Amino acid sequence: MPTVLLCLSGVLQSYGITSRWEERATGPRPTKSAVTGLVANALGRDLDAGLADLAALTFAVRADRPGQLTSDYQTAGxxxxxxxxxxxxxxxxxxxxxxxxxxxxxxxxxxxxxxxxxxxxxxxxxxTVLSPKHYLQDAAFLVGLTTPSALLAQDITNALDRPARVLYLGRRCCPPDHPVAHGIVDEDAESWPEQVPLLRRATTTTPRVWIETPPGPGTTARPEQPPTTFAVRDHPVLYTRTLMTSPPPYLDEESR
Incomplete structure (x- = not known):
């Protein structure tokens, strides 16, 4: 089953789940909703466009370089x-x-x-309003979107190579510092985190992985499942399980 790989690497990234009012928090990893929005942006879809095909992709993310939490304090008004x-x-x-x-x-x-x-x-x-905004600094994640459709996988990869709009990592002030498209592998969400080599400058040999999974013992629920359209701000719950992996080391000829 084909899996589209995305390299999300940048000076700053931010992926909020529970942000309210002036404070803007970030989670420790990219969310499925954020990645879906990035892909939809690359494909040139409008805000009210349907997302059913992208929301149905199976999501997994590996933290090759988790980065550090940093904060920025901004004022307004x-x-x-x-x-x-x-x-x-x-x-x-x-x-x-x-x-x-x-x-x-x-x-x-x-x-x-x-x-x-x-x-x-x-x-x-x-x-004056003080607005604390939190980011992941110098982090790099490898994200996989698994689909039974080889055509959709190729369309997504082509769009990431030549995006219709500017791509960013959670917030518009967070551009990627590396090409986002990382190829397609014939592995499912359970196997690719162990099979795909580490990203360059990985800071661990046993990165943590979050894999989308049905609800059950040992799973975590977070409101990050993409809605049917981003015009409706309603994110259903997504269940993931967390594990540690031991992928192959970074190799020039196998990594981009």
């Missing part, structure tokens, strides 16, 4: 800004004392009864 000319012109009351009406970046603006765009006073008072 806040500060004082003078009234812009348009706002002053549409509200003479504010124009009389503009120095008293300094404001932060407006949020949730909406037309009032006269059709003028307004924002609630509390929204304009909003203070």
């Amino acid at each position: 806040g500060g004082a800004f003078p009234l812009d000319p348009l706002t002053a012109a549409t509200d003479p009351r504010l124009a009389e004392t503009p120095e008293a009406w300094l404001y932060g970046a407006a949020r949730k603006p909406a037309p009032d009864a006269d059709g003028q765009l307004r924002a609630p006073w509390k929204a304009k008072e909003r203070t």
Whole structure:
């Protein structure tokens, strides 16, 4: 059964599962949803395009270089800004004392009864937001997508070689530093992690592997199964099991 291999290597990567509000966390590995989105992007599919064929692929990921967790602290909003000319012109009351009406970046603006765009006073008072964002630094993963369709496997590999859009590793600020396409092997999700040589600069000879599997004892459930379309933000549960492997060492003639 053909398996499409993807090399996900970069200075930074980030794959969130439970991120809420300002903080953006990352898991220790790529998620199936993130990889499916990357492949759909390479194929040139739109946000509302169907994903049934990609969601049906069997997912496995091997952490040849797990990387290190790093964090970036960003700020947004806040500060004082003078009234812009348009706002002053549409509200003479504010124009009389503009120095008293300094404001932060407006949020949730909406037309009032006269059709003028307004924002609630509390929204304009909003203070600076500190947004911690977490990443995997200098990590490299080998991902396998197994399918019974040799044609689909070849289409995906061709698209990864010549993607329709820019590819990124979880977030748009995280480009890959290595070609993503890593070939096709005739191995299933259970066997390829043991058979495919380690990536260059692997930091372990016994990498951890996560393999998609039916629910049962020893499995872990996470909301990372791709939806039927990314226009619907609803990710069903995906079950995986974790194991350690001993793949062959990196060989120039066998690795890209």
